[in-house]
Amino acid sequence: MDIGSTITRLRKEKGLSREDLGTNAGTSGAVIGRYERNEITPSVEIANKIAKALDVSLDYLVGNNSVIVKDKKILERVEAIANMPDDEQQQIFNVIDALLRDYNAKKAYA
Numbered sequence: 001m002d003i004g005s006t007i008t009r010l011r012k013e014k015g016l017s018r019e020d021l022g023t024n025a026g027t028s029g030a031v032i033g034r035y036e037r038n039e040i041t042p043s044v045e046i047a048n049k050i051a052k053a054l055d056v057s058l059d060y061l062v063g064n065n066s067v068i069v070k071d072k073k074i075l076e077r078v079e080a081i082a083n084m085p086d087d088e089q090q091q092i093f094n095v096i097d098a099l100l101r102d103y104n105a106k107k108a109y110a
Contacts, residue, residue, distance in 0.1 A: 003047070003062055004038035010054040010061075011036075024053035 001009075011021050011032075018036070019029035026049055034040045035050075042050060044058075051061040059065035069075055081092055 001063060002038055003041065004036045006061055006063065007032070007050060007054070008036045010056060014054060016053075021050065021053055025049040 007021075011018070016024075017029065018032040022029040022032045025032070025046060027046060031040075032050075035042050047061060048058050051058045054061070056068050057065060060068055069078075081089055084092070
């Protein structure tokens with residue numbers, strides 16, 4: 001999906017008008033419309049402001065990430081794990097992988 005379609009979808013999901021999003025991102029509704037139609041591409045600075053206004057990461061907005069993490073506690077945990085030594089990270093990943101495997105197995109047999 002292109003950035004224009006992503007902006008349009010997220011804006012509508014949030015119930016924002018182009019003008020509202022423009023105000024929140026420091027630009028105008030007309031410019032948001034041009035982004036949505038892919039007539040122009042926002043600068044990194046404006047794209048980041050749009051992402052913040054839409055409560056998504058810049059990576060998600062530009063299509064580099066397919067997951068929206070809105071739960072702040074999850075983000076805090078991911079950041080804490082990222083700051084751990086590699087061997088401790090691996091232990092956590094092993095536990096998470098086992099839990100995910102069990103969950104998927106239960107789902108498959110339910």
